[in-house]
Amino acid sequence: MTSRKGNLMGVRDDVKVLDATIRDGGLCNNFDFTDEFVTELYKTNIRSGVDYMEFGYKASRSMFSEKDYGKWKFCKEEDIRAIVGDNISDMKISVMADVGRCDFRADFLPKEESVIDMVRVACYIHQMPAAIEMVEYLHDLGYETCCNIMGVSQASMNQVEEALGMLTDTPVDVIYLSDTFGSMYPESASELAELYLSFAEKAGKKVGFHGHNNQSLAFANTIDTLSRGVSYLDATVQGMGRGAGNCPMELLLGFLKNPKYNLYSLLVFIEKYMLPLREKVRWGYELPYMFTGQLNCHPRDAIAFMEEQRKDYCEFYKSLLDN
Amino acid sequence: MTSRKGNLMGVRDDVKVLDATIRDGGLCNNFDFTDEFVTELYKTNIRSGVDYMEFGYKASRSMFSEKDYGKWKFCKEEDIRAIVGDNISDMKISVMADVGRCDFRADFLPKEESVIDMVRVACYIHQMPAAIEMVEYLHDLGYETCCNIMGVSQASMNQVEEALGMLTDTPVDVIYLSDTFGSMYPESASELAELYLSFAEKAGKKVGFHGHNNQSLAFANTIDTLSRGVSYLDATVQGMGRGAGNCPMELLLGFLKNPKYNLYSLLVFIEKYMLPLREKVRWGYELPYMFTGQLNCHPRDAIAFMEEQRKDYCEFYKSLLDN
Numbered sequence: 045m046t047s048r049k050g051n052l053m054g055v056r057d058d059v060k061v062l063d064a065t066i067r068d069g070g071l072c073n074n075f076d077f078t079d080e081f082v083t084e085l086y087k088t089n090i091r092s093g094v095d096y097m098e099f100g101y102k103a104s105r106s107m108f109s110e111k112d113y114g115k116w117k118f119c120k121e122e123d124i125r126a127i128v129g130d131n132i133s134d135m136k137i138s139v140m141a142d143v144g145r146c147d148f149r150a151d152f153l154p155k156e157e158s159v160i161d162m163v164r165v166a167c168y169i170h171q172m173p174a175a176i177e178m179v180e181y182l183h184d185l186g187y188e189t190c191c192n193i194m195g196v197s198q199a200s201m202n203q204v205e206e207a208l209g210m211l212t213d214t215p216v217d218v219i220y221l222s223d224t225f226g227s228m229y230p231e232s233a234s235e236l237a238e239l240y241l242s243f244a245e246k247a248g249k250k251v252g253f254h255g256h257n258n259q260s261l262a263f264a265n266t267i268d269t270l271s272r273g274v275s276y277l278d279a280t281v282q283g284m285g286r287g288a289g290n291c292p293m294e295l296l297l298g299f300l301k302n303p304k305y306n307l308y309s310l311l312v313f314i315e316k317y318m319l320p321l322r323e324k325v326r327w328g329y330e331l332p333y334m335f336t337g338q339l340n341c342h343p344r345d346a347i348a349f350m351e352e353q354r355k356d357y358c359e360f361y362k363s364l365l366d367n
Numbered sequence: 368m369t370s371r372k373g374n375l376m377g378v379r380d381d382v383k384v385l386d387a388t389i390r391d392g393g394l395c396n397n398f399d400f401t402d403e404f405v406t407e408l409y410k411t412n413i414r415s416g417v418d419y420m421e422f423g424y425k426a427s428r429s430m431f432s433e434k435d436y437g438k439w440k441f442c443k444e445e446d447i448r449a450i451v452g453d454n455i456s457d458m459k460i461s462v463m464a465d466v467g468r469c470d471f472r473a474d475f476l477p478k479e480e481s482v483i484d485m486v487r488v489a490c491y492i493h494q495m496p497a498a499i500e501m502v503e504y505l506h507d508l509g510y511e512t513c514c515n516i517m518g519v520s521q522a523s524m525n526q527v528e529e530a531l532g533m534l535t536d537t538p539v540d541v542i543y544l545s546d547t548f549g550s551m552y553p554e555s556a557s558e559l560a561e562l563y564l565s566f567a568e569k570a571g572k573k574v575g576f577h578g579h580n581n582q583s584l585a586f587a588n589t590i591d592t593l594s595r596g597v598s599y600l601d602a603t604v605q606g607m608g609r610g611a612g613n614c615p616m617e618l619l620l621g622f623l624k625n626p627k628y629n630l631y632s633l634l635v636f637i638e639k640y641m642l643p644l645r646e647k648v649r650w651g652y653e654l655p656y657m658f659t660g661q662l663n664c665h666p667r668d669a670i671a672f673m674e675e676q677r678k679d680y681c682e683f684y685k686s687l688l689d690n
Contacts, residue, residue, distance in 0.1 A: 048554070052552065052554055052555060229375065229590060229622070230553060230587055230590075230591060231371070231375055231590075231591075231594060232375060257583075259586070259618055259621075259622075260580075260583055260585075260586050260587075260615070260618060261586065261587055262583075263582070263583050263584065263587075264553055264583075264584055264586075264587030264588075264591075265587075267552060267553075267554075268553060268554075268587075271554060292583070294654065294657065295582055295583060295657065298582075298657065298661040299552070299582075299661075308681070308684065311654075311680055311681050311684055312681055314654070314680065315678070315679070315680045315681050319678060331617065331634075331637070334617060334618065334621065338621040338622075355638070355642060356638070357634055357637065357638045358631070358634050358635055358638050361631065361634055
């Protein structure tokens with residue numbers, strides 16, 4: 045393993061913090077956030093020095109009915125503008141688009157007509173050609189682009205290297221290492237991060253990390269990959285996100301030494317908006333998510349277990365071993 | 368930083384797992400565990416391959432009234448024997464004794480008359496001479512001994528090196544790095560661990576790690592220091608411990624690759640005994656503990672905040688900055 049980049053006392057100017065609360069947190073509540081919540085989070089993120097705020101998904105309205113989801117599943121231009129106006133802040137705005145679940149040719153405006161700055165293309169590793177097509181299209185529209193390859197902990201090292209090699213030949217700006225199943229340890233996440241960096245740096249690209257908290261390691265994996273050279277860091281307020289959730293923003297802002305990041309502004313938001321939300325919506329580290337993380341499998345069975353309010357943890361664990 | 372010892376796939380035979388649930392968890396409920404709970408935990412730890420089970424403190428009965436605490440504050444020989452008989456298992460039994468809060472000359476039997484195998488002497492760094500006196504006395508009685516230096520994150524590096532140097536000249540078997548305030552990151556914990564190891568290894572001693580979860584890093588710090596050569600690892604069931612709690616045993620057993628460790632037996636215990644307990648006793652990662660961890664200070668104010676069921680997180684945070 046290579047040496048660390050930066051140290052615990054200093055500032056690395058290449059670091060970018062991305063708030064994914066509405067997007068990954070929206071998976072917990074069907075994107076049912078009030079406009080007040082989103083507006084106040086937007087203001088909070090600006091005050092806290094967050095670099096990017098992700099508003100949600102750009103999902104296909106032919107595949108998903110607007111009646112079944114809150115508006116941040118679709119992130120229509122006018123809905124984002126209703127919150128941010130022309131976004132005169134320094135904070136950039138991102139949306140995520142899943143390969144195979146969006147109508148990217150119909151739904152993205154040219155960048156100069158949109159308040160969106162960055163599009164993050166999410167795909168599984170067998171979808172790389174489709175992801176690259178999207179990246180190239182969105183880059184040509186003028187957007188910054190990311191590619192988030194999901195589920196790499198189940199892929200072979202050959203596949204991962206192949207995918208990284210394909211991406212280095214595209215205009216993508218940031219390649220994200222995603223610990224989709226929350227199965228990575230700091231040591232394994234950082235080994236993968238160094239592989240990603242070895243491809244990305246040669247091509248002038250950045251690497252990001254998106255963690256899940258199944259093994260209570262989302263923050264640890266985020267700062268360990270950071271110390272290896274990863275620079276785009278995803279977090280959500282109080283870790284709000286599907287299943288075990290993500291890296292909590294308050295832990296990350298408390299760790300980063302750059303004085304542009306301000307924890308106190310975030311605490312004001314948490315006290316007023318997150319505490320009431322937590323009484324209605326549930327997420328975070330729980331045993332069933334630990335099981336799927338340890339076993340490196342998708343959390344969907346654990347999410348169902350929690351939704352059914354089951355308490356037979358042992359039976360559930362055995363059922364996972366049957367897979 | 369030196370290279371890692373062992374890897375994510377293999378087994379290191381020097382690893383010893385210590386269950387501190389009754390001892391550190393007892394700080395959450397005044398050591399008020401039923402005999403059934405302790406007996407079943409004892410059996411569970413044996414089935415799960417745990418190497419040491421800590422039964423509690425050996426606290427002074429002249430300083431602390433037996434009416435005010437459960438019996439595991441005092442760990443009388445007959446109380447431990449009521450649970451374990453002669454402890455015919457391979458698992459060893461430990462107790463903790465705080466410098467200045469125990470009557471070690473009166474309360475410890477010679478090892479051959481006791482079912483206790485190991486005594487862990489806990490001290491702050493200014494108490495090293497008193498700790499060493501205890502270590503030598505208890506070693507002469509025939510016990511394995513540990514020294515857990517608390518609060519080292521507030522000590523100077525010179526003080527830490529001085530303390531480690533003093534310990535290398537004693538018969539102590541294990542020197543514990545304790546992240547008392549939950550302020551350490553994997554990188555800083557491992558740097559300290561390597562310092563501890565540099566002293567310990569020359570003197571033929573082992574190093575242990577005891578984490579706290581204030582920044583959701585107890586497990587991460589445990590496995591990172593492990594990978595640097597630490598071999599004694601503290602954990603508690605579901606992380607039960609004062610304030611933000613400790614490294615959860617279920618995460619640690621799920622991580623270790625030695626087939627002697629068995630997660631399923633622990634899950635059976637959790638389902639039957641921990642879930643009801645969690646409805647009455649509260650511990651674990653919460654914002655106020657994150658604050659004290661980030662600020663490297665004692666969790667007592669955060670514990671009081673939680674006990675008072677206050678919700679004014681911002682006011683509390685500001686009060687900590689006043690200190």
